[in-house]
Amino acid sequence: xxxxxxxxxxxxxxxxxxxxxxxxxxxxxxxxxxxxxxxxxxxxxxxxxxxxxxxxxxxxxxxxxxxxxxxxxxxxxxxxxxxxxxxxxxxxxxxxxxxxxxxxxxxxxxxxxxxxxxxxxxxxxxxxxxxxxxxxxxxxxxxxxxxxxxxxxxxxxxxxxxxxxxxxxxxxxxxxxxxxxxxxxxxxxxxxxxxxxxxxxxxxxxxxxxxxxxxxxxxxxxxxxxxxxxxxxxxxxxxxxxxxxxxxxxxxxxxxxxxxxxxxxxxxxxxxxxxxxxxxxxxxxxxxxxxxxxxxxxxxxxxxxxxxxxxxxxxxxxxxxxxxxxxxxxxxxxxxxxxxxxxxxxxxxxxxxxxxxxxxxxxxxxxxxxxxxxxxxxxxxxxxxxxxxxxxxxxxxxxxxxxxxxxx
Ligand code: ATP
Ligand code: MG
Numbered sequence: 001x002x003x004x005x006x007x008x009x010x011x012x013x014x015x016x017x018x019x020x021x022x023x024x025x026x027x028x029x030x031x032x033x034x035x036x037x038x039x040x041x042x043x044x045x046x047x048x049x050x051x052x053x054x055x056x057x058x059x060x061x062x063x064x065x066x067x068x069x070x071x072x073x074x075x076x077x078x079x080x081x082x083x084x085x086x087x088x089x090x091x092x093x094x095x096x097x098x099x100x101x102x103x104x105x106x107x108x109x110x111x112x113x114x115x116x117x118x119x120x121x122x123x124x125x126x127x128x129x130x131x132x133x134x135x136x137x138x139x140x141x142x143x144x145x146x147x148x149x150x151x152x153x154x155x156x157x158x159x160x161x162x163x164x165x166x167x168x169x170x171x172x173x174x175x176x177x178x179x180x181x182x183x184x185x186x187x188x189x190x191x192x193x194x195x196x197x198x199x200x201x202x203x204x205x206x207x208x209x210x211x212x213x214x215x216x217x218x219x220x221x222x223x224x225x226x227x228x229x230x231x232x233x234x235x236x237x238x239x240x241x242x243x244x245x246x247x248x249x250x251x252x253x254x255x256x257x258x259x260x261x262x263x264x265x266x267x268x269x270x271x272x273x274x275x276x277x278x279x280x281x282x283x284x285x286x287x288x289x290x291x292x293x294x295x296x297x298x299x300x301x302x303x304x305x306x307x308x309x310x311x312x313x314x315x316x317x318x319x320x321x322x323x324x325x326x327x328x329x330x331x332x333x334x335x336x337x338x339x340x341x342x343x344x345x346x347x348x349x350x351x352x353x354x355x356x357x358x359x360x361x362x363x364x365x366x367x368x369x370x371x372x373x374x375x376x377x378x379x380x381x382x383x384x385x386x387x388x389x390x391x392x393x394x395x396x397x398x399x400x401x402x403x404x405x406x407x408x
Contacts, residue, residue, distance in 0.1 A: 001127070001128045001129060001130075002036075002037075002124055002128040002129075002130055003128060004124070004126075004128045006036055006042065008032070008042055008043075008045060008080075009028065009032075009036070009042075009045070009124075011078065011080055012028070012045045012047070012077075012080060012082060013126060014077070014078075015047060015060075015075065015077055015082060015084070016028070016047070016125065016126035017126050018059060018060075019047075019049055019051055019056070019059065019084075020126060022051070022055070022059055024049055024050045024051035024055065025049060025050040025108065025125075026047055026048070026049040026050075026051070026084075026125075026126070027047065027048050027049070027108060027123035027124060027125050027131065028045060028046070028047060028123065028124045028125075029046050029047065029048040029111075029115075029121075029122070029123045029124075030046040030048075030115075030120055031043075031044070031046070031120065032044065032045045032046060033122045033123065033124050033130075034119050034120055034122060034136075034140070036124075037122065037130075037137070037140055038140060038172070044082075044083070045080075045082055046082070046083045046085065047075075047082055047083065047084045047085070048084075048085055048086075048087055048108065048111055048123060049084055049085070049086060049087065050086070050087055050106045050107070050108075051086065052071075052086055052104055053065075053068045053071055053072070053073045053086055056073045056075065056084050056086075057073060060075045060076075060077065062075070062076035062077070063075050063076070064076070064081075066083075069102070070085070070088070070102055071085050071086035071087075071088045071102060071104055072084070072085045072086075073085075086104045087104065087105045087106060087107060087108060087110060087111035088102045088103060088104050088105060088111060088114065089102070089103050089105050089110050089111070089113065089114060090102050090103075090114045090157070095193060096156060096157070096158065096159045096190045096193040096194070097158055097159060097160065097193055097194055097195075098158075099157070108123055108131060108133075109131075109133050112131075112133050112134060112148065113133075113148060113149065115148055116147065116148065116154065116158075116161045116164055116165075117136075117139075117145050117146060117147060117148060117161075117164075117165065117168065118134040118135050118136040118139045118144075118146045118147075118148055119136045119139050119140050119144075119145065119146075119168075119172075119174075120136075120168075121133065121134050121136050121148050122136040122137065122140075134148045134149075139177075143172070143173065143174040143175060144174055144175055144176075144177050145165050145168050145169055145172075145174050145175070145176045145177060145180060146177035146179075146180050147161070147165075147177070147179075147180045147183070151179055151180045151182075151183035151184075152183045152186070152187065154183075155183055155184065155187045155190065156187065156190065159187065159190035159191050159193055159194050160191070160194045160198055160199070160202060162184045162187065162188065162190070162191060162222065162224060163191060163194075163199060163202040163203060163206065163224060164202055165180060165181075165184060165218075165222075166202075166206045166215075166218050166219060166222060166224065167202050167203075167205040167206040167209060169206075169209070169211075169215045169218050170205075170206050170207075170208075170209025170210070170211050170212045170214075170215045170216060170218070171205065171208075171209040171210060171211070172209075172211065173210070173211030173214055173215060174215075175215075176218060176222075181218075181221065181222065184222045184223070184224065185221075185222060185223045188222060188223040188224045188226065188227055189226075189227055191224055191227045191228070192227050196229075196284070196285060196286040197286045199228070199285075200285045200286050200287065203228070203285075204259055204262065204263070206219070207243070207247070207262040207263070207266070208258055208259070208262055212243065212244065212247040212248075213244040213245075213247055213248040216240050216243060216244050216247070217240055217244075219236070219240060220236050220237065220240055229281070229284040229285055230270075231270060231272070231281075234270075238269075239266075239269050239270070242269045243262075243265060243266065243269065246265045246329075247262070247265075257321060257324075257325050259291065260291065260294040260295055260298050260322070260325060261298065261325055261329060263282070263287070263291060263295040263298075264294070264295040264296070264297075264298025264299045264302065264325075265298075265299075265302075266295075267281075267282070267295055267296065267298075267299040268298075268299045268302050268303070275296060278292075278296050278299075279292055279296070282295060282296075294319075294321075294322060297318055297319065297322045298322055298325060298326060300317075300318075301318055301322060301323065301326040302326060302329075306330065306335070306336060306340075306341070309326075309341065310340060310341055310344040312344070312347075312348055312388050312389050312390060313385070313388055313389055315341075315344055315345045315348060316348060316350075316351070316388045320342075320345060320351070323341050323342065323345050324342060326341065327339060327341040327342055348388065349387050349388065349390065349393070349394045350384075350387055350388065350394055353380075353384055355394070356380075356383065356384060356387060356394065356399075357394045357395055357396045357399055358380075358383065358396060358399045358400070359380075360372055360376050360377075360380055363376050363379055363380060363403065364376055366400060366403055366404075367403070367407065379403065379406075383399055383402070383403075386402070387399075
């Protein structure tokens with residue numbers, strides 16, 4: 001029996017009891033159960049139930065359809081949102097990624113058979129009773145990622161699970177079970193059947209894993225890297241060793257920017273020749289334009305010596321978020337002992353051209369020009385540079401005087 005006093009479970013507990021009061025079974029399942037049993041903080045709670053999606057919709061007034069055909073309904077309850085999924089078994093997989101059909105079943109044990117790893121196939125009921133049909137509790141104790149059932153079959157059903165094994169390994173610091181790893185090595189090529197968007201999500205989690213420096217090598221061992229977008233001449237050992245050093249002491253960097261840090265660092269070590277090639281490389285991984293630009297900016301910051309980076313004309317090129325990120329990174333690695341990057345940034349007279357005390361229109365008026373033209377742009381760029389580097393104050397009168405001196 002487990003003590004369910006954990007606040008998020010407490011909040012979600014009425015969902016289980018309400019479903020039960022309608023004559024169905026309901027359990028907490030998946031990541032929240034695993035993380036709770038590991039003593040980690042939990043985030044989103046998934047619920048598995050014998051009730052069909054229609055039955056769930058009839059019970060709760062606020063639901064959102066997300067994947068009814070797969071049995072999933074989102075239930076909103078007292079400010080929380082919960083994924084409630086009907087027990088199901090999956091039909092034949094003919095494309096290594098999605099079942100041809102799913103069938104709803106009325107029993108928990110059958111539902112756990114479709115789950116990826118034993119530690120993800122645990123369930124807890126409303127009384128705190130733990131259901132463990134595949135030895136998940138033992139694997140939690142032994143720190144093992146082990147496929148439910150026959151690993152070959154499981155990875156042939158859904159090849160993404162191979163990459164999920166790697167990401168749980170770096171997230172939890174667990175070892176991938178021998179048979180599970182050997183199945184991955186043999187079936188690694190099947191990952192090519194999976195949409196890159198889904199691969200990228202799992203690969204990012206793999207890179208961000210808290211235990212990357214201990215378990216990052218699983219990418220090499222698994223052979224999966226051969227089938228992921230890496231350059232042909234890649235030295236994978238060197239890459240992983242460098243990333244292990246990079247990611248070692250980094251834990252608390254805000255997660256949204258953590259993604260920039262890991263992809264920016266990957267780019268830094270890959271050493272791709274041009275910006276265009278870097279962009280197309282990150283596009284292969286199906287990254288957003290925002291991530292692409294930020295990762296490249298992070299890499300560029302990292303390429304500069306700190307003394308170079310704190311020069312105003314360099315600081316001005318980068319967003320404050322990126323500078324904060326690189327500063328945190330250097331502080332953690334002992335390459336910096338003060339917040340001198342942020343301080344230098346805050347001393348900049350202007351952070352962008354909109355903050356310049358003069359604009360194009362005003363310059364046209366001063367030069368008595370009817371229309372703009374290259375001269376205005378050139379002058380503006382010149383003034384911007386002088387203000388950034390501090391050889392001109394960002395004062396309207398002073399700038400006008402500069403223009404007059406320069407033009408006459
Ligand atoms: P996280 O803490 O990162 O959310 P999680 O274990 O909850 O980890 P999810 O991707 O949210 O992972 O999936 C929830 C659960 O659904 C898993 O614990 C697992 O039982 C099951 N699951 C998810 N994806 C797969 C898959 N590709 N194959 C089999 N089972 C899966
Ligand atoms: Mg989850």
